[in-house]
Amino acid sequence: MVKTPLKSVPHEPGVGSEFPLLFIGLFFVAFVYYVSKSTVPVNKSDNQNIPTASVQQRTPRTTIIEYQVQDSDTVESLANKFDISQNTIRWANNMTDNTLSVGSTIKILPVTGVMHTTIQGDSISSIAQKYKVDPASISNYPFNITNESGTIDLTPGTVIIVPDGEM
Secondary structure (H helix, E strand, O other), X not given: OOOOOOOOOOOXXXXXXXXXXXXXHHHHHHHHHHHHHOEEXXXXXXXXXEEHHHOOOOOOOOOOEEEEOOOOXXXXXXXXXXXXXXXXXXXXXXXXXXXXXXXXXEXXXXXXXXXXXXXXXXXXXXXXXXXXXXXXXXHOOOOOOEOOOOOEOOOOOOEEEEEOOOO
């Protein structure tokens, strides 16, 4: 068997060399798109973003937690830990200052806002007005208890979360 050398084919600059550049360009565009879609705010008051790869996203909590205060806990550290405002912790626990007692149990709401225990005559509108929010924020909060008709249960004694409510 006789081996013949491979003949080199003349190559014009720019012809056939577009594929690697096209591939690199598409990869770059896909990467930029992915990073832009996978960022979360560092906190609600600034617009800096960090990739989600370095942040564990939490599943929204649906209930109020009964939390036992540990030695190193502060209102600020708990607010950061549970991603709620410091006022939310103070309001839920009728606190007048930031004093926490180690071993005591405090309520941690699932979102920033207030907890309201309904009384006779309450309506979504009256609760919203009391806590300075749009009634829709209460109605649309998915974890408030609803009755058979699908509306929020306003039976006296029912605890309702008022997202972003203020006291």
